[in-house]
Amino acid sequence: MYVAPRAPSNEWNLWHQAPVDQLFDRLIEDLVICERVDPDRVYLMGYSAGGDGVYQLAPRMADRFAAASMMAGHPNDARPEGLRNLPFAIHVGGNDGAFDRNKVAAQWGVMLDALAQSDPGAYVHQVEVHAGKGHWMDREDASAVPWMAKYTRNARPQKVVWVQDDVTHPRFYWLAVDEPKQGQRIVAERQGQEINILDAPPALALRILLDDAMLDLDKDVRVTQQGKELFVGRVPRSKAVIERTLQDRYDPKAAFTAEVKVITAAAPVLAPAPTAPTAPAAPVADAPASSPH
Template sequence: MIKTIFGLTTQTTVALLLISSVATFSQTNLTRKKADAIAATELQTQIAQQKVKAEAEWAAKQIEHKNFTMKFTTQIFGDKPKDGRSLYISLHGGGGTTAKANDGQWENQKKLYTPKEGVYFVPRSPANTWNMWHDYPMDELLAEVVRSEIAIDDVNPDKVYVMGYSAGGDGVFQLAPRLADYWGATAMMAGHPGDAQILNLKNVPFTAFVGGKDAAYKRNELVAQWGKRMDSLATAYPGNFIHDTHVYADMPHWMGRKDTIAVPWMASYRRNSLPKDIIWIQDDILRSQFYWLGTDVATAKQGLKARVAVAGNDITIMENQNDVLYIYLNDNLVNLDKKVTVSINGKKVFDKKVLRNANVIKQSIGARLDKSLIFSGKLVIKNGEVSAI
């Protein structure tokens, strides 16, 4: 006797469930070849979608986010290299002053630097406040700039650089470590560090410039101290914390364009998109992902720290203060055809294969449109236990 369920026979229902199960398994147990094919198609699809949106914004020369509007100008220098253009985001000075004064600083910033190759992107801060470049929603706005420049001008996400003068330098001190996984290199001119999270710069080249007579807000002293801290960190972590600090003894706040050497210095570097050893400290603007680490923003707090390293297929969590920690994986970071091990406090807590998952691929592409940060596997660490998605 054959029973029916919602108008279907039991045999038909079982067959459909089996088909559904096979389809689901085929999307969560991908070969590398299949994962790469899905990634390539999805990346092109999402870039095309972003381009439609970006074309309207680039025509209007402004980006809107909620009730914020960021105007901008772009200039393109040199021929486009085979691996894509560079992008230089250049932040103007000014700060907590009049709109007219900040407009003048914006106009000045447009003429300050000339890269040999790349898109020179000069935004006008949507605010006229002292923290104009590192308060909400600057992270979201700059992330959108990078996404759109990938779509509009074929920018290579491994060749994105940020620089800024005065209040723009303040912004670089904050944005360079907070958004470290975006930058090929960074340049700070005549700003002050405030409470910037220096340890996040482990894998990002950072150059700083200040006049020795630039005593306002103790810029000269603080930049010199920052340089010494970078010296110490570079010694403690050989091969990391690449930096170059310039204190021009006889120069005031305006350094007479001596800082323009920062542009070719930055251009000599490419982003290390998948560093094997990451230090991540949450800033006051919380992030859900940093390189191949992630967390739940709902439980994230300023100051929470994680340090995780990869060697071969072995992942070592040396420190984790997050309630939940995500580890995103791809075949450039580990070999997903083999078992992946995770150790916490010297104890191995995971030793299994991590399946490639189409949903993880699509989600990571949607987040960044970044060819170097496409992930196909994900681990979840919570309460000392590890599970794979």
């Protein structure tokens, strides 16, 4: 199934407006419920200003998609850190110099290479700069479709890197916050019965969503941050958690059965965020993104 939504606004900064994320959320929910689309096989791609949208939406909605592909767009102020668990392809014409799209795509390739090298097995990506092609790539970028189709969503990855954009979200994979704020960076990983918070704002109320596919809920669960124990004990299965996480997205494969609430350390030593080259100025949007299934 292929869905090409109309952009909800005609403004140049439409990808920085909350209704865009809400539109995609609702589209996915409706198609999962009404058309029995597999929520683990939803893919995102967009061309030109639609590519701008993929750069923006993929990192902040990575837990909704199995893979994403950007064609002929510009990232503006988007960051790639949230793509840790989302295979991401970039296609741009080698002669597509408007807004430095070709140069910025190459810069993102360097950033993704560095992230993948520092986190083995994560940040799966493909960057293709098509030699001799301009803004239109004569469909050479169509290779992105079979590349994306190789992947299915992992709704419960071992490690989550969550960086809030100017459009914020209260939940990302198995992490949730009640007061999302732009710029919040949370990094957490799980191993066995332990959840380790590697990076988070100080004194943050954080909810960790769990189920028996992630760990054994009949045994103690331990949550730590930089060696400090934030929680240890049994986490009961809860009908209320099942209902709430299902109502969040109507996604049966992203519903959880238990949660533990912690407050992060008052003054953690934050891990430095990866640095990247400065991107050129923002372009004017000229085409909507599409979300094929």
